Amino acid sequence: MKTTSKEDVRSHCAVNYGVEIFGDRWSLLIIRDIVFVGKKTYGEFLKSEEGIATNVLASRLAFLEEQGILSKAPNPGDKRKDFYTLTEKGLDLIPIVLNIVLWSAKYDSKSYVRRSKEFFARLSRSPMQVSEEVKALVRNGECIFPES
Template sequence: MKTTCKEDLRSHCAVNYGVEIFGDRWSLLIIRDIVFAGKKTYGEFLKSEEGIATNVLATRLAFLEEQGILSKAPSPEDRRKDFYTLTEKGLDLIPIVLSIVVWSARHDSKSYVRRRKDFVARLKASPVQVSEEVKELVRNGGCIFPESRE
C-alpha cells in the first residue's frame, strides 16, 4: 500500500503535496461519491460506474484514512459495515472538487453536470459561498444530489 509521509514526498512543492495525497483518479472519485451522492460504505463505492477494482478500493480507502482525509466508523444499523466520512481535512478538498466540476462543465460537452445548469451557474457566480454551503451539508451527513445515491 502507498504511504506518504514528509520523507516520502518527491518535493515540498505545494502542488506536489496535493498530487501525492489526493491526486490519483480513484481518491478523487471516492471523495466525489461522498460529496455528490452521499455514499458511505465500501459496497456503495464499489457500485460507482467507473468500475474500481476491489483491491484498489480497499487500498485507497485505507490510504485516505491514513492521510486524515477520511474517517471510518461502524454503521449504526449494521456493525459489520463501516461508514466512511470526510474529516475536516477532507472537507477542505470540496472547493477543489467543485473547481474541477466547473472546468469539466466548460470543456466536456458530454459531462453529466451540464444537466445541472442551475447548480453550475450558482457555483460559477459564488464559488466560495457554494463551497462553504456544500462543506456544511456534507459535514452534517448530506450530499449535493441525494437522488443519485445508489
C-alpha cells in the same frame, strides 16, 4: 499500498504534496461520491460507474483514512459495515473538487453537471459560497444530489 509521510514525498512543493495525497484518479472519485451522492460504505463506492477494483478501493480508502482525509466508523444500523466520512481535512478538498467540476463542464460538453443547470449556474457565479454551503451539507451527513 501507497504511503506518504514527510520523509517519503518526492519534494516539498505544495503542488507535489497535493498530487501525492489526492492526485490519483480514485481518491478524487471517492471524495466525489461522498460529496455528490452521499455514498458512505465500501459496497456503495464499489458500485461507481468507473468500475474500481476491490483491491484498489480497499487500498485507497485505507490511504485516505491514514492521511486524515476520511474517517471510518461502524455503521450504527449494521456493525458489519463501516461508514466513511470526510474529516475537516477532507472537507477542505470540496472547493478543489468543485473547481474541477467547473473546469470539466467548460471543456466537456457531455459533463453530468450540465444536467443540473441551477446548481451549475450557482457554482459558476459564486464558487466560494457554494463550496461553503456544500461543506456544511457534507459535514452534516448530507450530499449535493441525494437520491430520491
